[in-house]
Amino acid sequence: MCGRLNVADSPGVKSLCDQLEITLWPEEGMLKKRFTRATDRVSIVMQHNGKSVMRNAVWWLLLEPDHRGPVMRFIPSKYTSFNTRYDKLNKRGSAGYQAFRQQRCVIPASGFGESQKRGSSMTYHDMIASEDTPLAMGGLYREWHGRDPHGNTFIETSCSVVTLAPHPKLMPIHEKASPLMLSAEDNSLQRWLDCAAHPVEALSDLLEPTIRHRFTVTPINKPSLYQPIGESFTIEPD
Template sequence: MCGRLNITDSLGVRALCEQLEIDLWPATNMRFGRFIRATDTVSIVFEHGGKRLMQEATWWLLLDAQRQNGTTVFKPSRYTSFNTRYDKLDRPGSAGYASFRQQRCVIPITGFGETVHRDGKNFYYDISAQDGMALGGLYRIWRSVSPDGTVTEQFSCSVVTLPPHPKMATLHPKSCPLMLSVQDGSVSQWLSCHATHTGQLKPLLQPAIRQRLCAQQIDKPSTYQPVGDFFWLDAD
């Protein structure tokens, strides 16, 4: 999966967040952007104490503590971690091992971008869902304590990536993101605080398109000019 997300303020994203039991307006200031890249801030939804909460998070799971103007701040690590591969979730010591068991989240989005390299050139595609899309991810919490004892928290996150889906082979032959749905219960299963045994979650780690998607080739992510006709990717 490429390192860019499309999170626009749309009726579909609003409806998705309402289904996720998140009241965006005016209680929560959700992060929107047409071209969100790795290390940018995104909004994640997670479950805590029986409630679903929304929180801003750095889209890069591993952060490093740095001193800045006498205080501790957390910056993206030199280790690439905006995505977490499915085959590393059960590998002790890996970045996502503990989070897979205790700190799972979803990222409400409009769509995501993929890049295909063919014949020495890059081809860019935008994949979106009219009703909004929920990507399955992991999060971590980083804490610092100031000299006066004030505790500051910073969240980070990653998107879980799966083996390539046959329907997306021409768009990204190496992997696809974990796509979840409110309608089929996969969102609730992923977020559930009670799902602490990884065997309960393994069925979700199979590539699946859970809603109809629209794919459009674009000239480049920064300008987003359509190239040719769009086409549909039907749900499985």
């Protein structure tokens, strides 16, 4: 997965948020952006005391403190971590090992983008999920505790998207990996989100590449410009 999300103010995203029964929303509201890239902030949903809450998090799992300036803040580390590979989830000492067990989250999204190198050029595709099959990306989150110059403590949240082995239907678009896509319709979303009720030993089937949504795929010239350069086509769920 190349590291860009489409989070539009769409019926599908609204429906998913309704299904999640979010009890606490971030003060700034849910972040919506057609072109959300790695290191941007994105809205995630997690469980806290048995209830779904939303936070806005940095899309880069590993952060480090930055003491420059009057206010200490956290910035993305030098280690690439906007995605967490499925084969690292059970590796002790990896960035996602503990989060996989205790801090799983989902990222409501309209769709995502993929890129692939063809010879010396790059190809780009946007994938938008049908409104009747709301998309949630399976992810991990971490919390970083800091203190400002006045002695006040604060928490910064970071996240990553879990990526799986390539899916055969996506190979022409991106042949290296596929994102973990979850749905409320088959209970995969609920299982991933509820860390207390569903330990990692019971989630092995979710780490198999599966397309649970119907996608409209459009070849585009560049993610930042979003100009179609070919006919759209459909990828059906498995």
